[in-house]
Amino acid sequence: MHEPSSEGHAQTIEFPRETEGLPDARPTEIVELADGAEFELEIVPVKKRIGDATVRMLAYNGSVPGPTLKVPQGATITVHVTNHGDLDATVHWHGLRLENRYDGTHDTQAPIPVGESFTYQVQVPDPGAFWYHPHIREDYGQEMGLYGNILAIPSEPDQWPPANRELLLTLDDILIEGGQIAAFSESETTHVAMGRFGNVMLVAGEPDLALEAKRGEVVRFYFTNTANTRVFNVTLPGAQMKLVGADAGHYEREELVDEVLLAPSERVVVDVLFPDAGELELQHKTPEHTYRLASIAVVDEQPEQSFADDFPSLRTNRDMVELREHIEPFFKTPPDKSLSFSAAMEMGVPEGVEVLYVCPMHPEVVSEEPGSCPKCGMKLLAQAAEETTYVCPMHPEVTSDKPDRCPKCGMKLLPESVVAAGAGHGHEHHHGHEHHGEHGHHGDEHEGHGHHGPEHDASAQEEHGGHGHHGHHGHGDHQHGEPDHAHDAAQGIEWEDDMVEVNRMTTPANMRWKLVDRDTGAENAQIDWTFRVGDQVKLRLVNEMDSDHPMPHPFHVHGAGRFLILARDDVVEPNLVWKDTVLVRTGETVDILLDVTNPGRWMAHCHIAEHHESGMMFSFNVEP
Numbered sequence: 001m002h003e004p005s006s007e008g009h010a011q012t013i014e015f016p017r018e019t020e021g022l023p024d025a026r027p028t029e030i031v032e033l034a035d036g037a038e039f040e041l042e043i044v045p046v047k048k049r050i051g052d053a054t055v056r057m058l059a060y061n062g063s064v065p066g067p068t069l070k071v072p073q074g075a076t077i078t079v080h081v082t083n084h085g086d087l088d089a090t091v092h093w094h095g096l097r098l099e100n101r102y103d104g105t106h107d108t109q110a111p112i113p114v115g116e117s118f119t120y121q122v123q124v125p126d127p128g129a130f131w132y133h134p135h136i137r138e139d140y141g142q143e144m145g146l147y148g149n150i151l152a153i154p155s156e157p158d159q160w161p162p163a164n165r166e167l168l169l170t171l172d173d174i175l176i177e178g179g180q181i182a183a184f185s186e187s188e189t190t191h192v193a194m195g196r197f198g199n200v201m202l203v204a205g206e207p208d209l210a211l212e213a214k215r216g217e218v219v220r221f222y223f224t225n226t227a228n229t230r231v232f233n234v235t236l237p238g239a240q241m242k243l244v245g246a247d248a249g250h251y252e253r254e255e256l257v258d259e260v261l262l263a264p265s266e267r268v269v270v271d272v273l274f275p276d277a278g279e280l281e282l283q284h285k286t287p288e289h290t291y292r293l294a295s296i297a298v299v300d301e302q303p304e305q306s307f308a309d310d311f312p313s314l315r316t317n318r319d320m321v322e323l324r325e326h327i328e329p330f331f332k333t334p335p336d337k338s339l340s341f342s343a344a345m346e347m348g349v350p351e352g353v354e355v356l357y358v359c360p361m362h363p364e365v366v367s368e369e370p371g372s373c374p375k376c377g378m379k380l381l382a383q384a385a386e387e388t389t390y391v392c393p394m395h396p397e398v399t400s401d402k403p404d405r406c407p408k409c410g411m412k413l414l415p416e417s418v419v420a421a422g423a424g425h426g427h428e429h430h431h432g433h434e435h436h437g438e439h440g441h442h443g444d445e446h447e448g449h450g451h452h453g454p455e456h457d458a459s460a461q462e463e464h465g466g467h468g469h470h471g472h473h474g475h476g477d478h479q480h481g482e483p484d485h486a487h488d489a490a491q492g493i494e495w496e497d498d499m500v501e502v503n504r505m506t507t508p509a510n511m512r513w514k515l516v517d518r519d520t521g522a523e524n525a526q527i528d529w530t531f532r533v534g535d536q537v538k539l540r541l542v543n544e545m546d547s548d549h550p551m552p553h554p555f556h557v558h559g560a561g562r563f564l565i566l567a568r569d570d571v572v573e574p575n576l577v578w579k580d581t582v583l584v585r586t587g588e589t590v591d592i593l594l595d596v597t598n599p600g601r602w603m604a605h606c607h608i609a610e611h612h613e614s615g616m617m618f619s620f621n622v623e624p
Contacts, residue, residue, distance in 0.1 A: 016086065030070060033071050042082045071124045103600075149170065164217045360501075
């Protein structure tokens, strides 16, 4: 059905990218569903305009994002899903503690073949923002546009502070090359090392989203990170932000914040007061970049009812205070189970020649012996030693006998053997922003594609270091006896793809991500855990620095229960909230308390889509 790739391996079959004959993507619909309601959800290909590019995407009911479903807390709805996409499908109802057989994984249902349907009973027991997405080739489906929100309307009228209105926004990035979404292989996942970073930012599916607000209005924003791997740090200069909730409920204490951090699959609930008229920007701010996500025009017109005077009031939520008292003993008890996160990278060694070992992220780091990079902890990759030539992957005419930077684009020069291996894999993958602000614009080939190029802010590093990342409370400086390295400087987060050519040629065959039971040594699918309904299980999550590629991981637990973050690096979490995903930064140890409520077989995994697809997951049993 699909032609072999014209580049790279002759046998590589790619998913379709043609747009001829496809309907245009439609606007996202907001659908209010009462308890017992039924809804039809269809997976279909569409064409969508993104900047100057018209690309083929997949959509739920023809829109990217799919329909926003507003459902009362405690309700159950019936969703009939029909698959007219490119491959077998399931729909996972992320964060919802529903009946196990409707969780939407291989463990719980037979995949939905193309042309077939499946009916889900979707329960919504908790308040907040949730979302739905594929759980087969998640790396492909999510990148192509298969995601949508569910808003659980609280049964308690004072769950949230007063606001004039609510707005749900998905945060995403997408990789566009040559006017198309960068190709995907049908047979294997690529970009397994760091995940597939995009070069176009999408908010609510749009590269140039324009919003409006009134002076003095309070708007509740529900942010959902639907990206494959990118961590978003959201800020809104000129407005006032109040953190009120996260994945599955409200915080113990509301906080005024300057920014909120979301790892892939996390949600954050923030109330925003717009005190003055003017033009504002919603931004994603990293230590070395500032990206425009959306524009907000604040008109000089007041809302019918003003909550501006109430906004500075920071509530303490009694249910969460009482919960802290209840779980107090768990802060000091040893964990019931421990998981470590690590990677094994096998890129091969040239035969019959002397070799040197080079860091793909820091090519100036060269060793005669195998080892790890002292700057980032990554495994050094082998290459032929004689007459090493360094070349720019974006401008191959630029060469050097030293690991310098390209004078044309500022990109790090990589060993010629590494670039050649990447080129042999096919699929050009030029981000134009992959090197932490070394050039404050996207490459020329991407100009006009609406990706809100990074505006390098020299003060960003200093400013960033002064704020805690709310939702993660700033625990980014992890010593663990390790030397200072780049991950610490970036707060234990990979903000960009710093090794583009190596990353794109990593697959599950040469890069294996592992969750390891530290008590038994069992890895990924071999992990065998059993709990009972009513258990409260303390899990310790250890992100190993002794790994071939240390990097952060968003750890997600399916609907067996929800959990609380107890501590980070032995520092007690100061503000409790119910979660289903936690970002474990590089070198960090996080303790969580899983409240087990639902029987069945449930999955836990890293929510970087490429890590999940490469096997960084396991399933556990919950007995009634």
